[in-house]
Amino acid sequence: MSEPKAASLLAQSIPSTYADVPAKRGALYKQVLKRLKNNKRSLLGLWMVSLFIFIAILAPWISPYDPLEQNMDKLLQAPSLSHPFGTDEYGRDILSRIFYGSRISLMVGIVGVVISVVFGVAFGTIAGYFGGKIESVIMRVTDIFMAFPGFLLALAIVSVLGPGMVNLMIAIGIFSVPSFIWITRSAVLSVKNKEYIEASRSMGAKHRRIIFKHIIPNSIAPIIVLSALRVATAILSASGLSFLGMGAQPPSPEWGAMLSAGREFLRTAPHLSIVPGIAIMLVVLGFNLLGDGLRDALDPKMKV
């Protein structure tokens, strides 16, 4: 009984404009966790993502075969007990290749998005916080990047850099930078003029301190949501580029590349194409569910 009373007294003594500031962050965090737990979709997403992360980490131990080991006696076998997803045109075990392939897809997706977040958040924060000329230059350049359909831009980048994993990650990274710039800038703009930031500025805080202590923590929610959704897009695009032969190269068990190689045998051994596609879909679905759930938990009205 005494506790709420004390809290309400406290609330009265603090001007209301300060009431929604950092002090409440702990409570907000708890509330978000609770809402996440109550959201079946996001839990399912979290489970799916965790499952794939586990598979990626444990691939060497849980794979029944070496993903690159060829077996000329067992070409293009249909799914069976010894090869649950069958074998490919070199007699390699598809299940093992799918397990190892999750390492590639998750790495490309996550590293790619980390690249986008680093650049996107940096430029977005600068644009939003400082405004003026810097902002218009950054936003103009962003507009230009956005004038290219994203997938084509990534394709153009890998085509000049040459195929390969590193170039694939760079291309995928650049592909998402504009959307992170946009989202960060608008998040920063919406908190920039809040009273607590003006207060901190009036007390002589340096730009760096204001940005890292106040602006970024208070605009992080949409960035987190966008990151989860963008990992999904990145994995999808990376597999598309690999499908076109622009990403991971043949012996590597990349799902898109596997699917592309399997096309030749579509009539006789459709599982070669179907299975990697399902793997891509499930991991992408997991990240999409997680992103949706995070948005619902953090702020259902968020525009991401």
Place this chain on the structure above:
Amino acid sequence: MFNYVLKRLLQMIPTLIGVSLLSFIILQLVPGDPAELIAGLDASPEEVQIIRERLGTDRPLYEQYIDYNWQLLQGDFGTSLRSDNPVLQEILERFPSTVNLTILATLVTVVIGLFSGIIAATKPGSVRDHTAMAFSLFGISMPVFWLGIILILVFAYYIPILPSGGSSELKHFVLPALVLGISSAAVLSRLTRSSILEVINQDYIRTAKAKGVRQWLIIYKHALKNAFVPIITVIGMEIGNLLGGAVLTETVFSMNGLGRYIIQSIQFRDYSAVQGSILFVALLFVIVNLLVDLCYAAVDPRIRYDRKEA
């Protein structure tokens, strides 16, 4: 309205310059000397020098860029290194197929996406809402090339009613348009639903109800027209994605369109063709975005007036 159109056209100029700069830079990033690439390994240094002069790559970059723009303005998108034909001519030969594919796919997108979104939004939380949203979640998570392969498997191999590839007749376009359209429809459906749900809680919807307007008129007239601005945005964005996605779809269905041309050019290291086609698609996308903006203004009077007065 006229002023608004004029203003939007002027605003396009910096974007166009940027787009040409970016596509120019892309070619500069190609490792190695394009002249050596064209001349081949057994060419003499003199031969390479001649090609270099012909290409103009011996001159400073800014001069090359100005030249490049000048050529673009004259409709010269460069010469294919592979076939020696003008790139624009090769693009235009393949373009109709891609346009047809994009239009059909957009149709599929709008029909499926808009209606499933509306159906979901009219009864949030209902079975049909959950079903529609589950389908669209799968739709956005599915790789287009995989869906294409599955459809080929089903409709060309198991129940052979449609061709698995080609681009000469209408029936060749059915599966590709479905594939591209379904993935975009998933995006549009989610957005339509959330836009309508947002609008439906607005005061003016309550006003309409208080006037005694029927439920379906409230959705289709009062809510939908307001929800149209975000919906049009996504349709515009999806048309861009369709142009990009055509690369994958045309490859899967062996269609002789712009997307496959880009892939073939990349495989042959025909960089001027790659540069020209990507620039072409970007220009197209800029035009689509302009049309989207004009649609906004047509739908929402506030945009027309505010811009004019600002």
Place this chain on the structure above:
Amino acid sequence: MKRKLLEMKALKTYFYTGDGVVPAVDGIDITIYEGETVGIVGESGSGKSVTSLTAMRLTPGKVVEGSVTFDGRDILALSEKEMRGVRGNDMAMIFQEPMTALNPVFTIGEQLLEAIRIHMKLGRSETKARAIEMLRLVGIPRPEQMLREYPHRLSGGMRQRVMIAIAMACNPKLLIADEPTTALDVTIQAQILELMQQLKTSQGTSILLITHDLGVVAEMCDRVAVMYGGQIVEECDVLTLFTSPKHPYTQGLIKSMPTLETNERRLYSIPGSVPPPGSLRDGCRFSPRCEFAQAICHERHPQLEAVGAGHSARCWLHAAEAKEAFQ
């Protein structure tokens, strides 16, 4: 005696949210006679808006108990189709926020004509003539031109006039006005109130006025119900309300009105704030904020009882029962 137009009896509208049940309207009795203006006064969260929306059957909450009778018809039993025939036709509504109550993407004309088209089966030109007549009636200059304008081109006062025109277009028997002047400038407020008063006299419309502003009540209403925590705590004619309010909450509201005569430096304010709906407790709902609260006020819930002719209050201070208990 005049005819009863709207009668709500023991009405309860509850909201079922993720956090539990919220009894926004918790047992309301209110009657509006023909030609009368009844005010419902209360702070935000007292349930006054939900009461008015329930009459129109537009509340997202659920009516769990009670009845609403309008013009001899059981509103709660009507089909959705029949209800649409009532809304905008016999019973019309205007809202607090004229900025958002009009659809931004349709012209004024389209929105006004729509209401007329739905309920009055008139020909094209008659419909338009009616629209122009309505705009003129609510004091809008150049009505023909106004039909082609979009809402964002109008000021708040003009938009509220348009809202009134839409509401009055089909000669409703009852006009429900939910905080019609709250969002407007003071001078515009007076104009809008005057307009409503005029229309009431000329058209014979009854008005249910929802407001938190006692000044508006004094100007407009014949009878007043004061709401607190989803219930009526006092009901009487407007004169009695200002001359001899019984309930401490009503007294507090009146004391907190700024007047020219008061010499005090600070305006009175009722201590505490409205409890969020759903956080109900034993005893009188106002007791935590009441300066006259006694033991019984915290323990038992008072009933609405007559304290004079046409005057009732929900307070232990005035209940006969309370007197007995404490004598």
